[in-house]
Amino acid sequence: MDSAMTTGMHHHLIAGKDVASPASFESRNPSRQDDLVGVFPEATLDQVRLACDVARSAYAGWRTTPAPIRGQIIGQIGRAIEREQEPLSRLMSREMGKTLKEARGDVQEAIDTCHFFQSEGRRLYGQTVPSEMRNKELMTYRRPLGVVGVITAGNFPVAVPSWKLIPALLTGNTIVWKPSEDAPTTAYALARLFEEGGLPDGVLNVVFGGGAGAAGEFLVEMLDEHRLDKIAFTGSTAVGRHIGAIAGRNLTHPTLELGGKNPMIVMRDADLDNAVVGALWAAFGTAGQRCTSLGNLILDEPIAAVFQERFLAAVATIKIGDPGRFDDVLYGPFINERFYHAWHAHYDWGRADGATLAYGRGRITAENRPTGYRGDPNSGLYGWPTVWTNVRPGMRIFQTETFGPTVNLVTVDGIDEAIAVANSVDYGLSSAIYTQNRLWAFTFKENIQAGMSSINNSTTGAEAHMPFGGIKGSGNGTRESGIWVLDHYTYWHGVNDELSGKLQLAQMDTEYGQMRAPYRVAPLADPR
Ligand code: NAD
Numbered sequence: 001m002d003s004a005m006t007t008g009m010h011h012h013l014i015a016g017k018d019v020a021s022p023a024s025f026e027s028r029n030p031s032r033q034d035d036l037v038g039v040f041p042e043a044t045l046d047q048v049r050l051a052c053d054v055a056r057s058a059y060a061g062w063r064t065t066p067a068p069i070r071g072q073i074i075g076q077i078g079r080a081i082e083r084e085q086e087p088l089s090r091l092m093s094r095e096m097g098k099t100l101k102e103a104r105g106d107v108q109e110a111i112d113t114c115h116f117f118q119s120e121g122r123r124l125y126g127q128t129v130p131s132e133m134r135n136k137e138l139m140t141y142r143r144p145l146g147v148v149g150v151i152t153a154g155n156f157p158v159a160v161p162s163w164k165l166i167p168a169l170l171t172g173n174t175i176v177w178k179p180s181e182d183a184p185t186t187a188y189a190l191a192r193l194f195e196e197g198g199l200p201d202g203v204l205n206v207v208f209g210g211g212a213g214a215a216g217e218f219l220v221e222m223l224d225e226h227r228l229d230k231i232a233f234t235g236s237t238a239v240g241r242h243i244g245a246i247a248g249r250n251l252t253h254p255t256l257e258l259g260g261k262n263p264m265i266v267m268r269d270a271d272l273d274n275a276v277v278g279a280l281w282a283a284f285g286t287a288g289q290r291c292t293s294l295g296n297l298i299l300d301e302p303i304a305a306v307f308q309e310r311f312l313a314a315v316a317t318i319k320i321g322d323p324g325r326f327d328d329v330l331y332g333p334f335i336n337e338r339f340y341h342a343w344h345a346h347y348d349w350g351r352a353d354g355a356t357l358a359y360g361r362g363r364i365t366a367e368n369r370p371t372g373y374r375g376d377p378n379s380g381l382y383g384w385p386t387v388w389t390n391v392r393p394g395m396r397i398f399q400t401e402t403f404g405p406t407v408n409l410v411t412v413d414g415i416d417e418a419i420a421v422a423n424s425v426d427y428g429l430s431s432a433i434y435t436q437n438r439l440w441a442f443t444f445k446e447n448i449q450a451g452m453s454s455i456n457n458s459t460t461g462a463e464a465h466m467p468f469g470g471i472k473g474s475g476n477g478t479r480e481s482g483i484w485v486l487d488h489y490t491y492w493h494g495v496n497d498e499l500s501g502k503l504q505l506a507q508m509d510t511e512y513g514q515m516r517a518p519y520r521v522a523p524l525a526d527p528r
Contacts, residue, residue, distance in 0.1 A: 008038070008039060009024070009038075009039045009040075009041075010038050010039065010040050010041070010184070010185070010188050010208070011041060012041055012043055012047060012051070012205075012206060012207045012208055013188075013191055013192075013195070013204075013205060013206040014047070014050060014051045014054055014202075014205045014206075014207070015054040015058075015201050015202045015205065016195070016200075016201030016202065017201075019041075019047060019050075020041055021041030021042050021043055021044060021047060021209075022042075022044070023041070023042040024039050024040060024041050024042060025039070025040055025042055025181060025208075025209070025210070026038070026039050026040075027039075027040060027095060027181075027182075027183070027184050027185050029094050029095065029097070029324070029380075030096065030097040030332070030333040030334060030335055030336065030380050030381065031094075031097055031322035031323065031324055031325075031332055031333050031379060031380045032322065032324075032379050032380065033379065033380065034379075035094070037091075037094060037095045037185045038095075038184060038185035038188070040181075040184045040185075040188075040208040040209075041208055041209070042208070042209040042210065042214060042215065043178075043207040043208060043209040043214075043215040043218065044218075045218045045221075047207060048176070048178075048207050048215055048218040048219050048221075048222065049218075049222065049225070049227065051176040051205040051207050052147055052149070052176050052219075052222050052225075052227035052228060053227065054202045054205055055147045055174040055175060055176050055202060055203070055205055056146075056147050056174070056227065057202060058174045058200060058201070058202030058203045059144075059146060059147060059173075059174045061200060062169075062172055062173075062174050062200065062203045063144050063172040063173075064172075065172070067121045067122070067124045067170070067171075067172070068121045068122045069121070070121050070169065070170055070172065071117065071118045071119065071120060071121015071122060071170060072118065072121065073169075073197050073198045073199060074114050074117050074118045074121065074166055074169065074170050074197070075114060075115075075118035076196075076197040076198050077114055077166075077193060077194050077196075077197030077198075077199075078110075078111050078113075078114025078115055078118065078197075079114075079197075080193040080196045080197050081107065081110050081111050081114065081158075081190070081193050082111050084189070084193060085104065085107050085108070085111065086104075088107050088158065088186070088189055088190070088193075089103040089104045089106070089107050090103070091185060091186055091189060092106060092107070092157055092158060092183065092186045093323050093324060093332075094324055095157070095182075095183050095185050095186050096154055096155070096157060096182055096183045096186070096335045097287075097323065097332040097333045097334070097335055097380070098155075098286050098323065098331075098332065099286075099323040099329060099330075099331065099332060100323060100327070102285065102286060105159075106156055106157070106158050106159045107158050107159075109156075109158070109159035109162065109163075109462065109464060110158045110159055110162035110166075110190070112463070112464035112465075113159075113162045113163060113166045113167075113464045113481070114162075114166060115464070116464050116465050116481075116482070117166050117167055117170045120167075120170055120483075120486070121170055124142055124170075124171070124486070125142075126139060126140040126141040126142060127139065127140045131496065132506060132507075132510045133500075133504045133506065133509065133510055133511075134500065134511075135498075135499045135500035135504075136496060136497065136498050136499060136500065136504060137496070137497040137499065138494070138495070138496050138497075139494075139495050139497070140492055140493065140494050140495070141492070141493045141495065142171060142486065142490040142491075142492065142493075143172075143490055143491055143492075143493045144171050144172035144173045144489065144490060145173055145229040145230045145489060145490065145491060146173060146174075146228075146229030146230070147173065147174050147175070147176065147227065147228050147229055147230075148164075148168045148173045148174070148175050148176075148228070148229065148230045148231070148232060148489065149175075149176050149177075149178070149219045149220070149222060149223070149228045149230070149231040149232070150164045150165060150168070150175055150176070150177040150178070150231075150232045150233075151177075151178045151211075151216050151219060151220070151231065151232070151233045151234070151235065151243075152164070152177070152178075152179055152180055152187075152233075152234050152235070153180050153182075153234050153235045153236075153291075154179075154180030154181070154182025154183040154335055154336075155182075155286065155289045155290060155291075155335060156290075157179070157180065157182075157183035157186040157187060157190075158186060158190055159462075160234050160257075161177065161179060161187065161190065162190075163468065163480035163481055163485070164232045164234075164255065164480070165177065165194065165204065167485045167486060167488075167489050168232070168489045169194075169199070169203065169204065171486060171489045171490045173229075173230075173489055174202065174203050174204070174205075175203070175204045175205065176205045176206075176207060176219060176222075176228070177191070177204065177205070177206045177207070178206075178207050178208070178209065178215045178216050178219050179206065179208065181208070181209065181210050181211070182335050182336055183335075184208050187206065187208075188206070188208075191204065191206045207219070211235075211239065212239075219231070220242075220243050220246055221246075223246050223247060223250045223252060224246065224249075224250065226250075228252075229252060230247075230252050230253065230254065230255075230489070231243060231246075231247055231252070231254045231255075232254065232255035232488070233254060233255065233256055233257070234257040234258075234291075235257075235258065236258065236259055237258040237259045237401075237427075237473045237474070240256040240257075240258040240475070240476075243256065244256055244476060253478070253488070254476065254478075255476075255478040255480070255488050256475045256476040256478060257291070257468075257469055257470070257474075257475050257478070257480060258291075258429075258470070258473065258474050258475050259291060259401045259403075259427060259429070259473065259474060260291045260292060260293070260295070260401060260427045260428075260429030260430060260470060260474050261295040261296065261398075261399065261400065261401050261425045261426075261427045262282075262292055262293065262294055262295050262296075262427070262429055262430040262431055262432075262450070262459040263294075263295070263296045263297075263298055263421070263422035263425070263431050263432070263448075263459075264278070264279055264282060264294050264296075264297050264298065264431070264432040264433070264434070264458075264459055265298045265300070265415075265418045265419070265422060265432070265433040265434070265435075265444065266279070266297070266298070266299050266300060266303065266307055266433075266434045267300045267303075267415065267418070267433065267434060267435035267437065267440055268300040268301075268302040268303050269435055269436045269437055269440075270300075270303065270434035270435050270436065270456075271434065271436070271456070272303060272306065272307055272310060273310075274434065274456065275307065275434040276307070276310050276311050276314050277314075278432065278434065278456075278457060278458045279294060279297055279311060279407070279458075280311070280314050280315070280318070280330075281330075281458050281460070282294035282432070282458040282459045282460050283297070283385075283405070283406075283407035284315075284318060284330055284331055284385050284405045284407075285330065285331060285460060286331060287331040287332060287333070287334060287382075287383060287404060287405045288331075288343075288383075288402065288403060288404045288405040288406060288407075289334070289335055289339060289403055289404065290460055291429055291430075291474075292429060292430040292452070292459050292460040292461070292462075293403075293459070293460065294407055294432075294458070294459045294460075295398075295401065295402070295406075295407065295408065295425075296391070296398060296407075296408050296410055296421075296422070296425070297311075297407050297408065297409050297410065298410050298412055298418050298421050298422055299409060299410065299411050299412070300412060300413070300414065300415075300418060301411055301412065301413045301414075304409075304411040308358075308389065308409055311387070311409075312358060312359055312387060315359050315385050315387055316359070316370070316371070316372075317372060318330050318331075318370070318372045318385050319372040319373075319374060320332070320364065320370065320372055320373050320374070320382055320385075321373060321374030321375045321382075322374075322375050322379070322380065325374070325375055326374045326375065329374060331405065332380075332382070333380035333381050333382050334380075334381040334382070334383065334404065337381060339403055339404065340363070340381040340383065340404070342402070342403060342404075343383060343402050343403060343404025343405075343406065344362060344363065344383075344404075346396075346397055346400070346402045346404075346406060347362060347386075349395075349396040349397050349400070350388050350395075350397045352396070353391075353395035353396055353397055353398075354390070354395075355388040355389070355390050355391045355395060355397060355408070356388065356389045356390045357386070357387075357388060358387045358388065358389045358409070359384075359385065359386060359387040360383075360384040360385060360386025360387060360405075360406070361384045362383070362384060363381065363382065363383060363384075364377040364382040364383065364384055365377050365378060366378055368384075370384055370385070383404050383405045383406075384405070385405045385406075386404075386405060386406040386407070387406075387407055387408075387409065388406070388407075388408045388409065389409045390409075391408035391409060391410045392410065393410070393421050393424040393425075394424075395408075398410070398425070399425055399426065401427070415440045415443055415444070416443075418433075418444075419443065419444060419447050419448060422448060422449075423447075423448065423449045425472075426472055426473040427470065427472055427473045427474045428449045428450045428451060428470050428471035428472035428473070428474050429450060429451055429452065429469075429470035429474035429475070430450055430451070430452045430453070430454075430459040430460070430470070431444075431448045431450035431452070431453045431454070431459060432453065432454040432455070432457060432458060432459045433448075433453070433454075433455055433456075434456055435455075435456070441455045449471060449472060450470065450471065451467070451468075451469045451470040451471050451474065451475070451479075452466075452467075452468065452469075452470070462481065463481075464481055464482070465481065465482045465483075466481060466482055467479040467480070467481060467482050467484040467485075468480040468481045
């Protein structure tokens with residue numbers, strides 16, 4: 001990857017050309033504010049409109065490109081990403097502050113998604129269906145939707161866009177993508193690798209800019225102008241609801257992948273060492289800035305005290321710092337100032353709720369730092385790992401996504417109360433249980449309100465061929481990844497082919513079989 005490409009002024013990518021805007025914004029390394037990663041144009045309404053019109057023009061050619069050829073191009077994109085995995089991961093880590101290990105995983109998810117969808121181009125099956133009449137054939141086809149608007153969050157700058165872009169392209173749609181303003185340089189590099197893979201000009205267009213009152217909102221407005229056939233969004237629940245309403249009034253089905261407040265249950269028979277490790281990773285990895293981060297840790301009463309003691313001891317050992325300088329940190333800085341302020345506000349709620357602050361002291365500074373902090377904390381916004389105890393359902397800190405390094409400990413008595421407490425939030429994205437009891441694991445699996453569940457593993461993590469998504473406030477039931485995502489970028493087209501040479505009417509001309517004379521089973525004589 002050309003490193004010059006990742007610094008300085010960038011452009012929108014519209015119709016395969018670089019397009020500039022009058023206004024711009026900067027992307028800076030959240031670990032070191034003096035490190036300018038890239039400068040990006042702020043798209044105007046007219047530029048977003050242009051991008052949609054370009055995507056519309058490219059649609060006819062892309063839609064009719066044979067699906068196996070579209071799949072082959074997806075494979076080539078995967079190979080280009082694979083070749084650039086290391087510099088792309090390093091760029092991501094620098095631009096949004098996740099550790100290099102996690103950034104590599106983020107990029108690997110895109111590679112895996114390409115591998116999966118490359119061969120889906122050779123399937124993309126429809127069905128042949130028997131007709132109720134003679135000399136007539138019925139069949140179904142998947143058809144693309146048209147022009148898809150994609151808006152993504154910055155905490156998974158490669159994996160999350162790939163979950164949308166790759167299946168949407170494979171199925172024959174063209175795209176206008178508005179990446180997160182938190183990781184535009186990573187998005188730009190990813191888009192260039194898509195281009196390298198062989199996409200014709202105009203099939204994938206990228207416009208940069210902010211959300212409300214800017215490029216993101218302009219793109220959503222394109223639904224009302226009938227320039228988009230679908231919008232696919234990953235981000236906060238509040239914005240998702242707003243987008244869902246606009247999509248609804250245009251009778252389109254949006255993909256909405258939203259926030260979470262994910263529970264993990266630790267039962268009395270759990271392997272506690274394993275559960276401590278899982279909880280630590282789930283709560284504090286990426287500084288809690290994952291949709292699948294652990295929010296409420298639900299402890300079965302007999303092990304609550306001992307688990308809490310071991311967990312707090314483990315929290316005190318967490319290493320934090322600039323992932324660009326230290327390989328062994330568990331987490332780095334807040335991705336942006338907005339996330340830091342939103343997270344910090346929960347300290348007031350927790351106190352007002354009457355919960356007990358067992359660990360954590362807000363922002364890490366030179367004067368206020370945990371022993372595991374490395375480097376200069378004033379160069380970015382870093383949060384203390386924070387643990388609340390004596391938390392109950394209904395408390396604001398129990399209900400609200402903090403999107404930072406905070407976890408609540410809630411004590412319950414037995415599996416039924418554990419599941420009831422886990423379900424008493426408005427979200428339903430991910431969930432986990434630690435237990436050796438197969439019936440408890442089964443009871444959890446049957447009753448938990450979540451799109452994804454882990455048994456004896458963390459709340460986080462995804463594989464490219466499993467459905468990803470939530471219920472309740474976490475989304476509208478659409479799914480990313482695997483075969484399930486295909487339904488969200490295609491519609492089913494049913495075709496009937498009349499071969500008889502005459503008008504045959506279903507139901508009316510159907511030769512239904514007639515019942516014959518009734519056969520009655522003779523009752524047996526009573527043996528007594
Ligand atoms: P956000 O909703 O503020 O922003 C997400 C994207 O939407 C950005 O590109 C932003 O520019 C754009 N945007 C913001 N306001 C908009 C508007 N009014 N109209 C159109 N676009 C707009 O989200 P965020 O706070 O940056 O991201 C964190 C949230 O995303 C968390 O709630 C997290 O749980 C969620 N998330 C969910 C998933 C998932 O798959 N379910 C994955 C990652 C993040």
